[in-house]
Amino acid sequence: MLQILIYGAVSSAIYAMLAVGFTLIFGVARILNLAHGSFYALGAYAAYVLTSLLKIPLFLAAPLAVLLVAGFGVVMERFLVRPLRQSQLAVLMITLAVSLAVEQALFLIFGSEYRNVPSFVAEKLSIGGVDISGQRLLALVAGVLVLLTLWLFIQRTRLGAAILAVSQDPEAAQYMGIPTNRIFSIVIAISAGTAALAGVLVSPFLTVQPTMGLLPMVKAFAIVIVGGLGSIPGSIIASLILGYSETIVAYLISTSWTELVSLVAVVITLMIRPSGILGRRAAF
Amino acid sequence: MTDLLEVNGVTKRFGGLTAVKNATFTLKKGEFTGILGPNGAGKTTLFNILTGFMQPTTGTIHFNGELVRELAPYKIVNRGMARTFQLTRPFVGMNLLENVLVACMSPRASNDKDKEERASYLLAQVGLGGRDKEPVETLPYGDLRRLEIARALATRPDLLLLDEPFAGLGSGEIEQLAQLIRRLHREQNLTILLIEHKLREFMALVSRVIAMNFGEIIAVGPPEEIVKNEKVIEAYIGKTEDAHASA
């Protein structure tokens, strides 16, 4: 039981890091970003290049990787997504194209080999008889910290208030003199950064490989649908639900059923309450 | 004359807000009735409830003696109650004829053999004759209203509900549209229910007025009586701003 509690918490924290950014950019800019998984993959690869090839110490490489990916997100939004924003399908297609291009670029540069990102923590810990690697606990702690910081940022700062205003009513926000385009840039940077951080933290115990972005993308998708597109508290609740139900299914039934959990959750949500647990309200 | 529409105790609440409170009235066949009320009085909500686009919190609606509450909007149309929208919503990317043709596909119009011909005829009837192939995107407001009416007529309605048909039109356009509506009423013996918040347009058209304020029906009667009704005067003139707006 304790195992489920601990491992479920780790999964939930990782999922929340992925989903929050995804829902944020939808809530604020109405962009359904299919390239979100690329941010995650790029984060991991950036960490790999910086540590293994450029020999930069990990604690320096990690923030650097996050910054680089955040920058990539800003450039993508500004030059590829913004010109096409009026059409939902065009945005879907262009972000899809970006994710394809990133995956293919990683293939061409690094090949399909697995890459290794070193662990921040090598120790194994034992909590009440449950063995867990230190790196996983670190991912849990970091996930919680990121979410707390984001919450404080949005609730307590002027910029956060502006983001909130744009998400509630972009037109009204523009009349009030909030520079919506700059807000979009900031939000995509946060979104890409958190996904990249998840990639950096998770890659030491998962593999680094060009197609690694796809599965997290699917998970982020599912969480955001269940929680309500655009709702941050919703996506956190949904991360907990999915993180725990997957862990429970893995422990009690079989690991091969876990991938089904998120998909079934999506379908049930869309059938019963299409707007998700906390959807169709303000973003926060 | 028999009762075509019977509305009984219809109430609609949105959370804590009551948009329509206990609305009760009837419409007789061939009658030309108007619902009067300032903005936010609950007129459009009532319209949406009558036509099935919204479900009332409580209350019943009978049309032609049949309970129509909880029927899907298209089913209500196919019982003979058609509507127009306050904000006209043409099908973009189609020409005028095609816009009307869509409604000619509804089950009530299924006896029409040549649907193109009927659509073309309806366009002519509302004063858009000979412009079948024009795209809707370039149409002025007044013509869009006519198009909406043609589309509603295509479903061969017994009752036509018009949601603020004069909004946004100039006085010349208003006069022409009013004539059209009057003619339809007269020639086709159509029962009409019309929403408006401007008193003046009303007076010459309708034979009976249902006045609403804050979701409640405050008075029912012929227009000459309604203008003298104290509650109505208070609702309109009591608020100078509104009076301005409606002038």
Add this chain to the structure above:
Amino acid sequence: MRRISLIDIAGAIVLVAILALAPMFVSSNYLTGVLTVCAVYGIWASSWDFMSGLTGRENFGHSLFIGAGAYTAGFLATIWSTNPWLSLPTAVGVAIAFSLLVGFPTLRLRGPYFALAMLSASAILQRLCLIFWEYTGGEEGLYGLDPLIKSPLHYYWFVLAVLVVTVIVLTLLAQSHWGLLLRAIRGDEATCQAAGINVTFYKIASLMISAGFAGLGGALYAHYQLQVSPPLFSVVVSITVIIMVYVGGIGSIYGAAVAAILLTLLTEMLRGFGEYRLWIYTLTLMLILFFLPNGLIAPLWRRLTERLR
């Protein structure tokens, strides 16, 4: 929607003739095989376009119907070993059954929700295939199907004929009053309701038609590959189809079919670029998104023939 003119018919006949005769001039079984796949993709793309292109409900789970059709053929051949020709009508039936199953709960959804629901539905089927691998063959799928027609060239002609019939049927439907209604639904569902149109019925019916043809294409593909596997259900198949329709010009049907053929051939021709091939493909897609928002094939054809009509 623009009516078909003589010049359109002439163009179609020339194109079909070129496609049908191409293997005679370049006598290569390989080309015949590639063209067969082109024709199958043509069926998938035009069937997607009929429902999603006309009603504006972007179906990101078309692979659900494709896979359902293909697996039907697979099960019939490997488990019950029936007459292979039986698999075509059965595949259509099964795909339509699936469209009803997923259509009712999902089609009332709006905006991106419908796309996501369909996407998830197809992904669920893919997972189920993997989980119940004892029955579905898991990752490797089912193999041992019999070809419908032994000669690859004759099979290609058969599939091409199916594509032509598909495009004709769907185009006629799209140009009929039916198609008008579907385009009206794309425009505004509430107004359709106000015009007395049973929107749900038309959406479901069009999804059924779309699914039926997709399932047929899936079965044809299965009998070409002689095997079926879970990737047929994958989101990437759906997305490939959507890209094809996008390049063809959404809502044109014939554009989708032509784009499917050209893009499938393009992936073959780019082989000389080795590993850079998919890069080139993706960049082409980006350029089209940016500079040709209405697609390439249908607008180009309209331009070319404007003076002639």
Add this chain to the structure above:
Amino acid sequence: MDSFLRPLAAASMIFAGALASTAPASAQQAPIKIGVPTSIQLQVGRDTQNAAKLAAEEINAKGGVLGRKLEIVVADETENPEQGIAAIKKLTADDKVNVLIGGYTSGVTLAQLPHISSAKTIYIGVGAASPSITQKVKSDYDNYKYIFRAFPINAAHQARALVDFINGKLKGEMKLSKIAIVGENAKWVQDLVPILKKGATDGGTEVKMAEFFDTSTSDFSPLFAKVKDSGAQYLIVILSHASSDIFVKQWHDAQVPIPIGGIDVKSQDADFFTRVSGKANAETVGMFAIRAPLTPKTIPFWDEFVKRFGTAPVYTGIGAYDAVHIYADAVKRANSVEPDAVIKELEKTDHVGIAGKLVFDETHDVKTGPGLQNLLFVQWQKNGERVVVWPKEAATGAMIAPPWMSN
């Protein structure tokens, strides 16, 4: 989930160009074309190409076969049946190769069979292990006589070798009589596990649990927890397509108190140990060959391969090298490239290969046994050293426990 790339390459595979010999081809005679369908983006695929190229160069240097040079043509079959079929069609219909040598994923090879049979081209498998592949050779000889498997020994043989390891080494020597089996959902595993379970049970070993997981699984911690709870003393792992890297890393990081070993294809890679930062320490891996004097050819081939390509060959490389040689020999003996004649000669193959003597049984499948090809159990030990621990007669060292279990 699949790669985004596969569907885009709908009917296709990446044509890696003719990796033909650098020696000038003889002017009068067209070369004999060897088609290599394999997963070129994986180590197994690269080694297949490299080894085939190496063998072809050796043969060409000695004047080729029947005065004709050998030429290698590669097509990417990925790990996806559709791509696999496209690759076969390309090689047989477009490149018109004389023989096909390659394969990796059993499901892909099985899907390819009808297409190989209708192209009437000889196919020598060097990667896929499912016994079903050669099953039809006997039942439908006329259509499927083209199919051979030179490498590796099939999954049923592998299962028996693994049973020998379990009952002999684990139970017999180490007194570990409770095992758990985990494997990926794949055709060859489905073929292998029932034999494995039965053999282990018959030998007195208790199979505490057996569970399958998806090849896309990325978190194995629930699985490790279940294995731990089951009371098993040893974990047999059977995987090829799923990520060995994640599996071993998570096993190591959580310090699962149960040693692991089995058939884990990606952990056969020479760079596996460094790739996972040494976390494979104490994992035991079934291997088809290692750098040891298995035959007189083993060490010279191994060293030449490392010299040329900078890495030790994985099993498909060994298979491809042998396959090119036995094909060339068969053509020489038949004095023709006509498939029917070559098949007759291939059936008579008795060739000293890299991993043992190569002989086909009546289903065209490679035989196993003493002196023939065998499965060796090799343990990764510290600093990436590989130590043979089973069979006993081949052992080069003792089996160690994972560091966290040794004290």
